[in-house]
Amino acid sequence: VVFLNASQRYDSLIKWLEDTLNKPIQSIKSASNDASFRRYYRVHYDDHRTCIAVDSPPEYENGAKFVAIATILEKMGIRVPRIKAKDLSKGFFAVTDLGNETxxxxxxxxxxxxxxxxxxxxxxxxxxxxxxxxxxxxxxxxxxxxxxxxxxxxxxxxxxxxxxxxxxxxxxxxxxxxxxxxxxxxxxxxxxxxxxxxxxxxxxxxxxxxxxxxxxxxxxxxxxxxxxxxxxxxxxxxxxxxxxxxxxxxxxxxxxxxxxxxxxxxxxxxxxxxxxxxxxxxxxxxxxxxxxxxxxxxxxxxxxxxxxxxxxxxxxxxxxxxxxxxxxxxxx
The missing domain is CATH 3.90.1200.10 (Aminoglycoside phosphotransferase (APH), C-terminal lobe)
Known part of the structure; x- marks a missing residue:
């Protein structure tokens, strides 16, 4: 297994997003930093649409657990980011954007x-x-x-x-x-x-x-x-x-x-x-x-x-x- 550095992961994430969304990306900005190895980006694409891209390095973070818990909470009627696309082997996710007002x-x-x-x-x-x-x-x-x-x-x-x-x-x-x-x-x-x-x-x-x-x-x-x-x-x-x-x-x-x-x-x-x-x-x-x-x-x-x-x-x-x-x- 080859682990990518932060810059390589970012480039790889952009390419994956373009392929996955199948739309040109207009802008991508850091959405938040938390106390983990995950990185979050707010992605603007396709005339004012947004999603959140999550870079969750699989060597540190459990992507499958994220998907499983998101599914459980959504079934409960709790508002959580809905997973639009995922690649567990890379640790990349595109999820719905709940907004930036904490x-x-x-x-x-x-x-x-x-x-x-x-x-x-x-x-x-x-x-x-x-x-x-x-x-x-x-x-x-x-x-x-x-x-x-x-x-x-x-x-x-x-x-x-x-x-x-x-x-x-x-x-x-x-x-x-x-x-x-x-x-x-x-x-x-x-x-x-x-x-x-x-x-x-x-x-x-x-x-x-x-x-x-x-x-x-x-x-x-x-x-x-x-x-x-x-x-x-x-x-x-x-x-x-x-x-x-x-x-x-x-x-x-x-x-x-x-x-x-x-x-x-x-x-x-x-x-x-x-x-x-x-x-x-x-x-x-x-x-x-x-x-x-x-x-x-x-x-x-x-x-x-x-x-x-x-x-x-x-x-x-x-x-x-x-x-x-x-x-x-x-x-x-």
């Missing part, structure tokens, strides 16, 4: 009421969780090893690489025990369809204000609070605690109504908070890795926000006391 942009530009937008996003999530029950068995399980490996990124890339803390110092804090507890707690929750990156940058407002969903190819069967905490304790935008609490209440009531949850609201908030710690430790590690390994330094700017979430939550739970001590001593 939920984050809409919030920052104050184009739409925030509460309305979040409730809409939670309604989409609820639909995924309710309808996803039928197809969960087709998804990989979010295993204990997955959860532990993700938290280990915090140690490897943030503590060792970014903070330059020695393994000897790290041994003073029993992270293995904390990680085990967090993973076990996550696994004790009800399992549902988990998007795995459900946040304001991956939700698109279409022209009719209907919400579309992106970046779903890593979906798993996993904890019911995972996507909710991704949305409400978003790595890219922060809300006051009382606002987050109101949204949790809104979502919890809907889960109860659909008989999806059988714990009380206090337990649900506890599950939500601990799930948030697992996700945020992972995110801090990934954002550091993006900087040091992949040369994407913009994500470092989001780390203080995520650390703030962690610092606030660890104070409330004795289980997380060693993590609190570590942060007091080495982070703040």
């Amino acid at each position: 939920m984050l942009n809409a919030i920052l530009s104050k184009k739409i009421k925030t509460d309305h937008l979040y409730k809409n996003a939670m309604n989409v999530l609820l639909k995924i969780q309710v309808k996803g029950l039928e197809c969960q068995q087709n998804l990989p399980l979010y295993s204990k090893q997955d959860l532990l490996d993700e938290m280990q990124l915090f140690i490897d890339w943030y503590c060792f690489h970014h903070l330059q803390i020695s393994p000897e110092i790290m041994a003073d804090f029993d992270f293995k025990k904390i990680f085990n507890n967090l993973a076990d707690h996550a696994l004790s929750q009800k399992n549902v369809f988990v998007h795995r990156d459900f946040h304001s940058r991956n939700i698109i407002l279409s022209a009719d204000a209907e919400l579309g969903i992106l970046d779903f190819q890593d979906a798993v069967s996993g904890p019911i609070t995972y996507d909710l905490v991704s949305l409400l304790k978003d790595c890219y935008i922060k809300w006051p605690d009382n606002q987050i609490d109101r949204w949790i209440d809104y979502y919890y009531q809907r889960l109860v109504k659909h008989d999806l949850i059988h714990v009380d609201i206090n337990q649900f908030k506890y599950d939500f908070d601990l799930m948030g710690i697992q996700r945020h430790l992972k995110a801090i590690g990934i954002f550091c890795r993006l900087n040091y390994r992949d040369g994407k330094d913009s994500y470092l700017l989001d780390i203080p926000r995520i650390l703030e979430y962690v610092a606030k939550t660890v104070k409330d739970y004795p289980l997380l006391n060693p993590l609190q001590q570590f942060m007091c001593k080495h982070v703040f």
Whole structure:
């Protein structure tokens, strides 16, 4: 197998698009960059028509999974990019263009009421969780090893690489025990369809204000609070605690109504908070890795926000006391 470099892949993608669309391409521009090896381009062709070209190198990305999850979500009635053409061996896709107005942009530009937008996003999530029950068995399980490996990124890339803390110092804090507890707690929750990156940058407002969903190819069967905490304790935008609490209440009531949850609201908030710690430790590690390994330094700017979430939550739970001590001593 010969792997092409970025420039060769771009040239190969253009040729594939011209052959596939069978129309002259008028312009092609970068549509977005995410935290993976995928690249997205907005393609203008055939007098004002657009599509999104996805370059998803097969040596790094699972193209077949992208197709499978897109199909599942579309059958649920969720707005996702529809696949117009694909070449799995090359890792090239042409998909429908949902637009370029992310939920984050809409919030920052104050184009739409925030509460309305979040409730809409939670309604989409609820639909995924309710309808996803039928197809969960087709998804990989979010295993204990997955959860532990993700938290280990915090140690490897943030503590060792970014903070330059020695393994000897790290041994003073029993992270293995904390990680085990967090993973076990996550696994004790009800399992549902988990998007795995459900946040304001991956939700698109279409022209009719209907919400579309992106970046779903890593979906798993996993904890019911995972996507909710991704949305409400978003790595890219922060809300006051009382606002987050109101949204949790809104979502919890809907889960109860659909008989999806059988714990009380206090337990649900506890599950939500601990799930948030697992996700945020992972995110801090990934954002550091993006900087040091992949040369994407913009994500470092989001780390203080995520650390703030962690610092606030660890104070409330004795289980997380060693993590609190570590942060007091080495982070703040």
